[in-house]
Amino acid sequence: MKLNRFEFFKNAAIGITAVTAIDKLTAQAVVPEKKASPTIKKVTIVGGGLSGLYCAYLLKNAGYEVTIIEAKNRIGGRILSVIDEESRLTAELGGEWIQENHSTIKSLCKELEIELKAYSTARDILIGDKLIESNMVKPNPETKEILKRVLSLYEKMSPEKKQGLDKLDIYSFLKYQGVAEEELYLLDMKYSVVFGESIRTVSAEKAIGIFETYENGFPFQYKMQAGSEKIIEALKNKLKTISFIIADPVTSIEDAANSVKLKTKSGREIISDACILAIPSTQLNTIKFLPELPKDKKLAILQSRLSRITKASVLYKGVDYVRDKLYVQSDGIFQSVYSNANKNKLLGKGILTLVATGDRSDVCSKISGEFQNTFVKSSLDNIELLSTLKLEKIQIKAWQNEPYIEGATSVYSTGTFDIKSILKRNHGRVHFAGEQLGNHNGTMEAALLSAIEAVNGL
Ligand SMILES: Cc1cc2nc3c(=O)[nH]c(=O)nc-3n(C[C@H](O)[C@H](O)[C@H](O)COP(=O)(O)OP(=O)(O)OC[C@H]3O[C@@H](n4cnc5c(N)ncnc54)[C@H](O)[C@@H]3O)c2cc1C
Structure with missing residues (x-):
């Protein structure tokens, strides 16, 4: 496909995100009531x-x-929201997304009167000069067939067989099952953001269940409205x-x-x-x-x-150049960049979030703030956004540097x-x-x- 990245990314008219408040949460998590014990006070x-x-x-x-x-x-701990005083925009440097089937947190939010908002995101992939638009970001039919077969195999496996499967990483296992190299690269790109590490290191046994949930739809669905x-x-x-x-x-x-x-x-x-x-x-x-x-x-x-994740938040001016629905995974150091309508249209300002995982995140975590900023800019340049936006503030958090936590998410x-x-x-x-x-x-x-x-x- 002939690439016209600039036109693609600056086109604000395409795919405006439907951001809707969920006023009725259907989730009903069953939280057993704890009764006081006679011996433990x-x-x-x-x-x-x-x-x-x-x-x-x-x-x-x-x-x-x-x-x-x-x-x-x-x-x-690993929940950290930073609010920009002037624009009132919130940067999430830690936990952010709630999935449809996360019923416990959804009902706790309801109990604590915390408003959730639903977001719909596009998911484009950009590697070199190859652009795959969101509606095309799906495994090819052969890969899909293999994933389906692997899932049904897994469901029938005895605990002993599952233990055997756990000796393999999911990348090698899928390769053995016949998934093509190019498809594995795309799966790695997609799931490294979910796991915080390359799928080359994640147990096949642990990953298969997660693949099952994620192949049915994009997992990033709700956010807490006020951070x-x-x-x-x-x-x-x-x-x-x-x-x-x-x-x-x-x-x-x-x-x-x-x-x-x-x-x-x-x-x-x-x-x-x-x-x-x-x-x-x-x-x-x-x-x-x-x-x-x-x-x-x-x-x-x-x-x-714990996985290695560096999250960066960029406060920028120039909201007309960033699609509300923007979510790009690319070959930049920060491999994901998203907007999710995080904008103050009156001030013309918005926040972009960038995520680097695994070895990429380690590189970010070891260098000075000045070099980190260079990486952020080069990742925005990679998707043709740098020249159109005025960057006002960059905040970066490499979680593997965080005392008493030293990482991002368990893997x-x-x-x-x-x-x-x-x-x-x-x-x-x-x-x-x-x-x-x-x-x-x-x-x-x-x-x-x-x-x-x-x-x-x-
Ligand atoms: C970058 C990033 C992105 C994420 N994205 C998402 C997401 O989109 N959706 C989602 O659901 N989740 C996400 N998560 C994960 C989510 O934030 C965590 O799973 C959750 O916040 C972990 O809570 P916790 O209480 O288990 O651990 P923590 O938040 O780590 O709390 C543990 C606390 O223990 C303290 N501690 C450690 N040692 C000691 C000690 N010796 N004495 C006393 N205190 C100690 C630490 O300082 C820390 O405050 C993300 C996390 C990160 C870092």
């Missing part, structure tokens, strides 16, 4: 991200005495009466006969009847446990991984068949939560689901 939650706050919310509502300890001086951090704010408001200890990481946990004693870096000691560690599994190694964690758990912690690589259940298992009075343990891991939904499970396991 005081619970300490470690980690002030979404899962920790939700644990605290559920427990407080059930009448428990709750304390939250957060390592950083900020509550919210994802609204959910953090709303939970904090509901937790006004509980104790928060911030900027003080937990360094050791001792499980005694009738209580659990946590020590923090500053020397505080907090004694409670039980605790929930709602932190990334990769951070568990920084805490000293007494008694020690069993060997299989230590190994599972070593096998845990299960080959050889991790059973580690979720090992990581979830409580260690005496110490229980575990965090998105890595929930169904739909890597999402805000998973953070909530993990909290429900941990709270019910007390």
Whole structure:
């Protein structure tokens, strides 16, 4: 196809996004009501991200005495919204999208009166001079057939067979099943944004279920209207009466006969009847446990991984040159660029979001701010947007540099068949939560689901 990228990307008239508020959320997540236990009254939650706050919310509502300890001086973890004062536009540097089947977060938003908006996005792919427009971004019929066959094979597999499949990465498995190299490249491009890593590293067993959901439609569907951090704010408001200890990481946990004693870096000691560690599994190694964690758990912690994602937000002037529906995956350092109608038309300003994952993100995370900005500009230039827009502000967050988190979203690589259940298992009075343990891991939904499970396991 003869490429006319400039015309394509500047054409503001094509495909204006239908942005509609969902006033009636149909999602009805079943959140079992937690009843207070006769033996456990005081619970300490470690980690002030979404899962920790939700644990605290559920427990407080059930009448428990709750304390939250957060390592950083900020509550919210991997949810981070930055609002531009003049335009009131919000940049999401962390968790952002809610999918149709994420019923727990949808119903929590409803409960906390947080408005969700539905977005419809185009998804164009641009590699070299090859442009694939959104309506063509589908696997070719042969690939589709193979994916279908693989899915039905998977559904019939015994646990032993699934364990065998887990030894392979999804890229190699699909190649073995006959998917052509060019198609694998496109699948890698598409799913590296979902997994935060190349599909060459993701367990075939873990990826197949996700492919099933995503092949049926684009997953990015809803966003919190006033920014994802609204959910953090709303939970904090509901937790006004509980104790928060911030900027003080937990360094050791001792499980005694009738209580659990946590020590923090500053020397505080907090004694409670039980605790929930709602932190990334990769951070568990920084805490000293007494008694020690069993060997299989230590190994599972070593096998845990968080993906590498760098997100950039660009405040620009020139909204007429950016389609509301713009979503391009390209061969730039930041491989995704999207707009999603994030505009203030009166001021003529908008926000573009750029995402780099895996090795690309590592490159971004290791260089100075000045070079990072150069990468952002070159990625916009790659899709012919740089010359038309006036860039006013660039904000970049490389999550692998973030203290006490050191990554973006959990990703299960080959050889991790059973580690979720090992990581979830409580260690005496110490229980575990965090998105890595929930169904739909890597999402805000998973953070909530993990909290429900941990709270019910007390
Ligand atoms: C760039 C990016 C994009 C994302 N996009 C999406 C998306 O579009 N949709 C979606 O649903 N999800 C998305 N996510 C994922 C989502 O944000 C997370 O799954 C969710 O916020 C994780 O919540 P959590 O509470 O499990 O962990 P966290 O938010 O990481 O909270 C854990 C907290 O524990 C604290 N901590 C760590 N160690 C200690 C210690 N020793 N003592 C005390 N505190 C400690 C940390 O400081 C942190 O605040 C994205 C994440 C990132 C980073």
